[in-house]
Amino acid sequence: MQLACVTTDLERAVSVFRDDQGVREFATFDSLQLPTVGSGQAAINWGLTYVGDLQLEIVQPVSGEVDVFRALLPERSDRFALRSHHIASQLDSTDEYDR
Structure with missing residues (x-):
């Protein structure tokens, strides 16, 4: 259902998906x-x-309580990074979740 990434530069990350992966609309x-x-x-x-x-x-963390996003990125924000953050699946029931 969802693939989420974190980055140090949203504009550049969108360009990577557009130019390298052919994802046109964001x-x-x-x-x-x-x-x-x-x-x-x-x-x-x-x-x-x-x-x-x-x-x-x-997601590009900017300020506030963003450690959950920033943890996967390099300490120096001037270095471009684009990293996988999580994959989410949609489940139809709690029984499916329990399995």
């Missing part, structure tokens, strides 16, 4: 504010598209 959002556990906030730059039934998501 919706992108800058400084999207997300609530986190408790009363925290995370700001991300976000890209989203569909390739057939697969949702492709690219």
Whole structure:
């Protein structure tokens, strides 16, 4: 259902998928504010598209509680990186999840 990546540069990551993989259409959002556990906030730059039934998501952590995204990236943000973050599947029931 979903393939998610993290990056240090959303614009460049979108270009990689467009130029190298032929993924033409992306919706992108800058400084999207997300609530986190408790009363925290995370700001991300976000890209989203569909390739057939697969949702492709690219996240660039910006500020706030973004460690879950930043953990896979190099410490130096001036180095471009594009890394796999997670794969999600849609399940139809809790029984399917339990299996």
